[in-house]
Amino acid sequence: MLAVKQEMERISEQEINGEGLDLRTVNQMIKNAIRESGVAVVSHSEYLSGLAAGLRTGNVFIKGGAGDFVGSLNSGAKLTIEGDVQNFLADNMTSGEIIVSGNAGYCAGPYCYGGNLVILGHSGNFSATMNKGATLVVNEDVGDDVGTYMLAGNIVVLGNAGEKLGHFLISGNIFIRGKWQSLGHNTNIDVLTSDDKKFLQQLFSKYRLDARPEEFTKIVAQTDRPFYSKKD
């Protein structure tokens, strides 16, 4: 995160101070800053829900953490958040990248179709619920029900997980280094392939995470039709 801090200091003169401003104003200021320089730095906005929602381009640095729904519907922007975030981080992201230096609250990364979400601290219950293609990386522990009804994408947990990990998993992969309290319905433990190892190694290198693919267990779905329909 040193490089991130240096980058923040470099552009701090353009900083958007969110104190006392409403969501519409702050998000419009972020869009304007991105239009002008490709970069926006935001501070004192942790009370806002939906900060930096719906961005297609740009680098956004958020100081001091963020509230609920930060980075919702992200569609290509890179968000770097210094501090903790509240609930529903990156809701329904389809592409782009969001990095959080602290912890994420309840249900980080729900309903995402794509993009990378990297949480360097812990992440709460129901993270990556109904994931349909994004990659969630959590450097420490995750809560219960993580990856519930995931249909595609990847979850990588470097720490431990709570109850019902991957509950009603349909497709996609969960890679976990630590222990889990229980696995969810319709899950199986599988062997990492060479592609899996390559994928994980690239992630660890990109985000400078201290981990080796061989340390991980892979969890997959038993079947992609656990409800009414059955395979022919």
Add this chain to the structure above:
Amino acid sequence: MPILGAYCVNIDYERCTHCGTCVEVCPYNVYEKDENYHVHIGNDMACVGCRICMEFCPNNATHIKSAEPEANSRSLWTFPIVEQIHHQARTGGYLLRGFGTARRIPHFDDLVIVPSQLSSPPPLDKYREDCDVSVVIGEETADSPLILKIPIIFGAMSFGALSREAKMALARAACRMGTLANTGEGGTVPEEYPLAHGFNTMEELMACTNPGNGFGNGGYLAVQWSTGRWGVSLDFLQNADAIEVKIGQGAKPGMGGHLLGQKVGEEVAKVRGIPIGTDALSPPRYYDVLTSDDLRKQIAILRDVTDYKIPIMMKLGPSRPYKDVKLAAELGADAISIDGMAGGTGASPESVTQHAGIPTIACIPPAAKALKDLGLYRKVKLIALGGIRGGADAFKALALGADAVGIGAAAEIAMGCRACMACHLGNCPYGITTNKPELRARLDPVETGEHLANFLKAMTDEIKIFTMLSGHKSIKELSREDLRALTIDASAITGVKLVGSEKNTFRN
């Protein structure tokens, strides 16, 4: 012992081989063999309807039917109930089907329209005078409000539940009549948005300098933000004229959408972003909502990511209409759809469709009262859905307090559906609720779009007739005084005066 003669017994002699199985298995001697060993019906009056002969006949040659409606002859234990229990006993599974409740519930038929004569303002001339049937949604909150030319919109029905061609026909009809189509919760097909605006493709729409050059009156497309969030992206939301936040629906209030795997082909899977053939079962609630305040935040975000241009609507299932509608309005919705128990084009567990929810006519007055109590009546628009079959039902819904109505099942029927209630199986022979190419080919979206538009036009004309014969020049003038209830139940439920009485027996 059942009533004598309660059943019609029939032998199909083209199938019967006179094997005598029915004679052997029937304990009531309904069948007999003659001296030539031919099987005959000896005493059909003795038949108790056990159907053991049908079970055992190797040639499906025997048939038993109730002589009278089953509700009379078999009381609670009608053959469908018996078969349902047998199915559950064999499989351990419950039945699914589409098309809403099939039970008798208080309905618009329990209300009649009061024409104007001497003691009320005189009727207006449908042929030579105007009647305002327009509805505006988001007038004070959105930069681009919906200006609907008729008070009828299409209810949300997803791509996947409906075929691509059916979705195209709905969008085309919405454009022809200047009203609103709705993606439902299954993403969108590429033609849906341009067709709703009078163009065949997005390229044609983008290239056109004058939006008025398209066909039709210019319609709108609402996209749905739902608990499954299928096919939802920033592009999806920004290519919309309104966003509908789905909380529930009439077919299965308290449950999420059901799209069974047999309808998830390659194209549907791609739009939804899910594996081919897997069931798409939406959760009953939002994973990203813990409190109603989270929903308020979501609505604010939806406004923000669409640049405050388009209205945000909310759709509710039939539950506690006063409290639900009040909360929806407080959360910031510009329009609130409430889908009654009679509604439901979607697949649902049979028992849920039959037993969960309250009738449409019970939803509307409390919903309108909630908006009145907030001072938001006619500002936040109330849209009634659920079992609306034509102009008379629509008029009654408007008089009960709705600003507009939505149709789903009636729209499917206008497209050619025969209401067989097997939509969930994906084998619709009319190409409406299927994704099989050979069946979809039977539905021409242009011709079907015209049929839908014709139906909307006929419905609108009927609404105008009823509005004007009751002495009004605008649907905004309608009230419960324009109706009378035929039953005490309907009066109690709706607060409409009982026919023959000028008293409000029940106030609500």
